[in-house]
Amino acid sequence: MFDGGLLSIGELARASGLPVSALRFYDGARLLVPAQVDPRSGYRRYGPDQVAAARLVARLRRVGMPLADMRLLLAARHDRRLVGALVAEHLARLEAGLADARRELEHVVSETDPAVTTFRVTPADLRRALAAVTFALPSGTGTHAVPSAAEDSGVLDAVLFDVAADRLTLVATDRYRLAVSSVPVTGRTGPNGRLCVPRAELPRLAALTGDHLDGRIDGEVMRLGELQLAAQPGEYPDYQQVTASIGGQRIPTDGERLRELLSAGPLRTVPECAGPVAALGVDAAGTLAVLDADDGGLLAAVNRDFLLDALAAAPAGQLVLDFAGPSHPLAIRDPDDPTTYSILMPVRLP
Numbered sequence: 001m002f003d004g005g006l007l008s009i010g011e012l013a014r015a016s017g018l019p020v021s022a023l024r025f026y027d028g029a030r031l032l033v034p035a036q037v038d039p040r041s042g043y044r045r046y047g048p049d050q051v052a053a054a055r056l057v058a059r060l061r062r063v064g065m066p067l068a069d070m071r072l073l074l075a076a077r078h079d080r081r082l083v084g085a086l087v088a089e090h091l092a093r094l095e096a097g098l099a100d101a102r103r104e105l106e107h108v109v110s111e112t113d114p115a116v117t118t119f120r121v122t123p124a125d126l127r128r129a130l131a132a133v134t135f136a137l138p139s140g141t142g143t144h145a146v147p148s149a150a151e152d153s154g155v156l157d158a159v160l161f162d163v164a165a166d167r168l169t170l171v172a173t174d175r176y177r178l179a180v181s182s183v184p185v186t187g188r189t190g191p192n193g194r195l196c197v198p199r200a201e202l203p204r205l206a207a208l209t210g211d212h213l214d215g216r217i218d219g220e221v222m223r224l225g226e227l228q229l230a231a232q233p234g235e236y237p238d239y240q241q242v243t244a245s246i247g248g249q250r251i252p253t254d255g256e257r258l259r260e261l262l263s264a265g266p267l268r269t270v271p272e273c274a275g276p277v278a279a280l281g282v283d284a285a286g287t288l289a290v291l292d293a294d295d296g297g298l299l300a301a302v303n304r305d306f307l308l309d310a311l312a313a314a315p316a317g318q319l320v321l322d323f324a325g326p327s328h329p330l331a332i333r334d335p336d337d338p339t340t341y342s343i344l345m346p347v348r349l350p
Contacts, residue, residue, distance in 0.1 A: 005048075006035060006036060006045035006046060006047060006048075007045065007046045007047070007048065007050075007051070008043070008044075008045065008046075009023050009024070009034075009043070009044045009045075009046070011046075012046045012050065012051065012054055015051050015054070015055075016051060016054035016055045016057070016058050017055065017058040018054055018057065018058045018061070022061065023044070023054070024044075026057060027044065029067060030071075031057065031067065031070060031071055031074065032046075032050065032053065032054055032057060034046050035047040035050065053074060053077075056073075056074065056077060057070060057074065060073065063090070063094070064094070065090050066090075069086055069089075069090060072086060073086045073087075103214070115190075115191070115218065115219060116189075116190050116193075116216065116217070116218045117163050117188070117189070117190040117191060117192065117193025117215075117216070117217040117218075118187065118188070118189045118190055118214070118215065118216045118217075119163050119168065119185040119186070119187060119188045119189075119193075119214075119215045119216075120185060120186045120187045120212050120213065120214055120215065121168050121183060121184075121185050121186075121212065121213050121215060121224075122183075122211070122212050122213070123208045123209055123210055123212075123213055123225075125168075125183035125184065126168075126183065126205065126206075126208065126213065126224075127206050128181070128183065129168070129170040129181035129182070129183050129340070130159070130170065130181075130202060130205065130206050131206075131313065132170075132179060132181035132313055132314075132340050133159060133170050133171065133172040133179035133180065133181050133313075134159065134172055134179075134202060135172075135179065135309045135310070135312065135313045136172040136173055136174060136177045136178060136179035136309075136310075136342065137156070137157065137158075137159070137172045137174065137199060138156050138157060138174035138175075154232065154233060154234045155196060155232055155233065155234025155235060155236055156173060156174055156175070156236075156237075157198065157199050157232065158196035158197055158198050158199060158232035158236075159171065159172050159196070159197050159199075159202060160172070160194060160195075160196050160197075160236050160239070161194060161195050161196075161197055161217070161222065162192075162193075162194040163185065163188065163192060163193045163194065163215070163217065164192040165188070165192075166184055166185055166186070166188060167182045167183065167184060167185060167339070168182065168183050168184075168185045168215075169181070169182040169339075170182075170183075171236075171239045173237065173239065175237070175345070176274075176303065176306060176344070176345050177303075177306045177309070177310065177342065177343065177344050177345065178239060178242055178243075178329075178342070178343040179310070179313065179341075179342045179343075180239065180243065180339075180340065180341055180342075180343070181339065181340040182339035182340065183339075185215075186212075193217035194217070194236070195217050195220070195221075195222045195229075195231045196231050196232040196234070196236050197222065197229055197231075197232065198229075198230075198232045201227070201229050204227055205224065205227065205229075208224070208225045208226070208227070210225065213225040242329060242343060243343065245324065245328055245329060246322050246324060246328065246329050246330075246331040246343060247322055247324055247331075248322060248323055248324035248325060248328070249299065249322070249323045249324075250320050250321070250322055250323075251282075251288055251299075251320070251321045251323065252318055252319070252320050252321075252335070253288050253318070253319055253320075253321060254317065254318060254319070255311050255314060255315075255316060255317060255318075255319050256316070258288070258307075258311060258319070259308065259311055261288070261289065261290050262278055262290060262304050262307060262308060264290075265278060265289070265290025265291075266279075266290060266291070266292050267290075267304055268301070268349065270301075270347055270348075270349065270350065272347070272348075273303055273347050274303070275303045275304060275305040275306070276303070276304045276305065277301050277302070277303060277304060277347050277349070278290050278301070278302060278303075278304040278307060279291040279298055279300075279301045279349065280298075280299050280300050280301070280302065280321070280323075280330070281297040281298045281299045282297045282299070283297070288321070298326050298349075299323040299325075299326065299330075300323050300325075300326055300328070300330040300344075300346050301326065301346060301347045301348070301349050302330050302344040302345075302346060302347055303344065303347060306344050307330075307332070307344060310332045310342035310344065311332070313342065314332060314334060314342070315334050315336075315337075318335055319332055319333065319334060319335070320332075320333045320334075320335050321333075326346060326349075327346055327348070328346060329343045329344060329345055329346060330343070330344045330346065331343050332344070
């Protein structure tokens, strides 16, 4: 067959791995033109030197290279630099196409499986939310350790990720204090989703970079960017029941001034509280103050150290304190970001 004579289209097909139909197509496209065509029968004949070119076309066809690029590469196949550029360009197209296909197929899975939630968040928003809530984790992430209830010691050693509507809400609590930070998400599909991320995974989450992170919650597993995280076992407390109880009298204050008041003001000792207690109220001038034992006008009594932790996590400058009464939680808010706040459980004074 390779004795210097011409090859039939079937012989070239067997030698190159290209189907006969493809050889006919590439003839019409002027990519692999036969050396000879019988004017009466239309039979195509190819030269032995066309076997290498046909094999090259077969390789390019298998990887889906566009016809125009195949023509360029075939014409310049002895120019290593140009061939390398064409191959690199096609590889980039394939990689981009694979990434698009992976995203589309993930949407297919999430849309056919109603238990799967997908979303997209920016790493900067995620880091900001983590920084705003982790101080409220139990036993030592803030300035002051907190003993957690035995039944909570597992599930509370985690940050709750709660995806609903177009927001991702992060929650941390030790049942004495609670911190909430909500950031926007895009591309949300599936139902609302939630998962408790163990404390040990939080540094890896905070280290994620890029323009955005694709998230997916599927049962007890969450994938966020390149990380796959298993849920912390247990049933997380209903934080929304607590947040629904805040509100009432709103008092603006400067965070630094409040820290000074807490450092200088009178403190109380309550047996049921692990730290010193600050009784917050308004003084005779109508301004926020830490009250003495016999003062009236009590708004709320809270663990002073927990309040200092909350102030350290809050942005500098103006804050708003929400008081619903001495028996209700105290909320500390950033007036410019109502979706990020801390809540302290009240301490009952003797």
